[in-house]
Amino acid sequence: MPAAFTEMEQRTARWQTNSPLLVVPSWAASLAIHSLILLILISSLNRCDSGQTGGDEGELRSVGIYVKQSPDADQPEDSDQEPLESPENPQVSQAQEQISEVMEQPPVAPLLPELNSKMLGAGPTQAPSAPTTDLTTDQLMSPSTALAPPVMGAGNVNFFDAVDSGKRFVFVLDCSGSMAAPQGAPIRKARSELISSLAGLNHHQQFQIIFYNTTTRAMQHRGKSAELLYATDINRTLARQFIQSVEPDGGTDHLPALKRALSFNPDVIFFLTDAKHPQLSSADLNDIREQNGGKAKIHCIEFGEGFPVKEGNSLDKLARQNKGSYRYYNVRKFIKHR
Template sequence: MSSLGATPTTAEAPPPFASSSRGGMPAWMMSIFLHVCLMTTAGLMFAVSEKGTEQEIDRPIGIALVQAMPDRDKYQIQPDQQRQVAVEGEANDASVAALSAAAPPAGLNAPLDLQGILADLSATPMPGSNGSIGDALQASEATRPGTNPLGDGGSQPTTTKVFGVSGTGSRFVYVFDRSDSMNGYGGRPLQAAKTELLKSLRTLGEQQQFQIIFYNNRPSPFRPIGSMNSMLVGSDEIKASAEKYVKGMRAFGGTQHEDAIKLALRLKPDVIFFLTDARVPRLTGLQLRSIRARASKAGTTIHAIEFGADGASPSDSFLQELAAQNGGQYRYLDVRSFRQDGQWDGQPES
């Protein structure tokens, strides 16, 4: 009875995570395996990729010289460079080769030797200048014999006079004082100088050349429109312009002889008529020797005319030395003999 009345026992529950197939891999292990594979793959992908741009092809590097020309730029490779310039693509190679090989346009002159030209000009600055290139260029224009932007004067010699002093040649420069002392005695010294200068100019013709330099603290050459510091042809038109220039001249300021004389010598004239009433400042012995050397090189004769208020010429005038050293004549004039209209009475003192 005990065996028949006992309640039947139930079957035991299966253990957790039991697989339906005893021969397969558990699900949790499969999940871990898949995650490990995914992470490993992702890590390998990031490791292969590098930061930055892709590697460029190595290119040789050289130095090219570029010469700017009016219509193009010309490229030249320095001969001592061992590497050639790599140019991107065949089109650029062809362009550079064409530019390098292209001939300059017709009529294009070779580049000037500016360094040599500027060195030559800077070596001879104008008197009283600071040696700048602007002064040097102006001086070079003046020193070329025969340079005349307003016409071509000839070279036929003639003789002209200033206060009885005769000069013979085809190129004449008048260097006249216009400092304040020329206003003395009612302005008669300046008026007489201008009157006599115009008389001399009227004797010149188109076969002669001239220049006028009035000076005080600094020289002031006659510059018609379109000309520089150069000799001018003795045409009627130019002489008419010169006459207006002379008549309008006024006297003021101090006196500086040397710069005016040296400016005249740069023009390489045959004759210089130098006129002043200033014994002070004197030209020193060094200045006189410098002037003599320049005059000798240019083949220039310097005549000196001195104004004063004494009855006779001074015995120690530097103007006497200036004329004697440069083959010229010296004349002394008493300004008291000048008339108000600029005329003078009597013969100049010797």
């Protein structure tokens, strides 16, 4: 038993003598442990760089690393001197090189996109300027202010399949005695088509209605002189009353009615008559063309019985000379059969 114990003590002494732990000095072991901790810290920082950087508000921050060496480690006398490499500990040398690379990197500057008008939007627009003068109570209550929109707008209008667009329209209708025959069909059809055309106007368009025989009669509003009226609901209602109040009577004189229509400076004139006679003369046609000056389109609608005759027809010439169209309707088709 004592011999076996003595042999075990000898083996223990030989192991302690040959152990590698006795070869490494304590300062090197301490430096290795601290270097391992720094490697773990560097690895964590690299993983953080792959994600979102910055604080809660997304701002980038410069990060510095302070390395505290072990008291047992040897301090180099010259700061410019390169760190010593231990041939027995290559891992320590590699860790020191990685630490130096990290410390030498400059702070990262935040790369934020430049702000431009597309990112910020168009911005607030300037509010429209207020009127220079205040409206009085009488002006606010006047029909022109209360009923008429301030801006005109274009749109299509259909009158007896003559379709045209514009802002200002004048309807000129023959109300001579011949419009009552046969059986009142011509004047009845003219009224219904005119009311339907007015219903197709929008509130930003203007209109005027002229009935004529040997004299002319234009629509007036509240006793004022005849003028273009906006197609508001109340003005269309007043127009229906005016249309229904006209009864066929008297003879026919085309020229004064057409000249009065041109005096309103319209974009489009719809001209309806059933009178082949009297025809518009060449002098009348030239007079109308000169006064119009190519500004208004004149569409002509003729009522008659039988087949249309276009040769020498002054209405067809009137339409062609003023960029309009010509249409003929047999009034016999307007008669209601009971």
